[in-house]
Amino acid sequence: MLYQQEREELANVVKKMFARYETNTAGGNVSVRMNENHIIMTPTHMSQKYHCELSPYQILVVDMDENIVEGDGGITREINMHMACYKENEKIGCVLHGHALQSMVFATMGIDMPNLTEATQKLGDIVCLDFAPATSPELAEKVRTHLVSKGKAAVTNAILLNKHGVLITDTDLTKAYDILGRLEYNAYIAEKALLFDKLGIAAIDKIDHDYNLDE
Template identity: 65%
Template sequence: MLYEKERTDLCTIIKNMYQRYGTNAAGGNVSVRINDEHIIMTPTLMSQNHLCDLSPYQILVVDMDENIVEGDGRLTREINMHMACFKQHPSIGCVLHGHAKESMVFASMGIDMPNLTEATQKFGKIPCLPFEPACSPALAEMVRERIEALGDDVLSKAFLLNKHGVLITEASLHKAHDMLERLEYNAYIAYKAMIFDKLAIHKMEEGTYAYNLEE
């Protein structure tokens, strides 16, 4: 089996992602760049049909022309968004998309997420992109344009997809999963901080501090 270790690892991560509400039964997908020829990617309906509990052979090996090389399953229609990221910048090694529970508050409202925790400062701004329909070429192109605008600063980035979910671009699968966890904790804190601010309990501040951004 091609890339057995990497496919097994992806199975472990997506199961954990589902169990910790990083996505839900409505969808989500994760892809990892293996080399210049292949990515591995979760199949369509991984959440709805399988609750993100997959075997390694259900992880698809896909070439850069979006052809399945090996694996049991069908490609998600959102592969266009993943490929847009991979083809736009070679340093992107993982694209993670989920319907993360806490972050969906901001995505569903169509607003940027305040970046309040030290652990998320490497994200910089956490913008909510304008609405485009899920799986559409327009959504993939909007994401590609956003990646292009970042230049070489494309890693450790999180975007909210309006009404849809979150998108994280990272160097590796484990880094992307780590960033999702950080984003979710920040979202949990941010919407409570906004309530405190609105109720005049304590003013929410996004100050400039000498954060330690080293891992």
């Protein structure tokens, strides 16, 4: 079995995602770059059909031409969005897409998420891309264009997909999943902070603090 340990780890992460409302039955998908030839990736309908209860063998091994090398299942139509990330920036080692509960508030409203917590400062602006239909080439191109605007040095990214969900990129699965957790906490805080600000209870702090960005 190719990449057994990595496929076991990915199956474990997506199970946690579903349990923690970081994706839902409407979808979500995660991939990890193994080398210049292969990625491993969750199969289509991982949430709708399997509720993210996947065996390691259901985690597909896919080549860079989007052919299944090993694994039980079909390739999600959103592979185009993942490939856009990998081909645009060779330093990206994981692409994580979910319909995370708190972040979906901002994605659904089509607005950028205020970046308020110290734990998310390294993300910079948390932008919401203009709408494009799920799985479409247009959506993959919007993601690719955004990555181009950030530059090759920006490997860690948290992007809101209008009416759709969130997209995280990082060097590996552990770091990408860490960013998703940080983003969700920031979304929860940001929603409440915007209400407090609007109601005049307390204004959102706009001071540029000297944050500790070390991991």
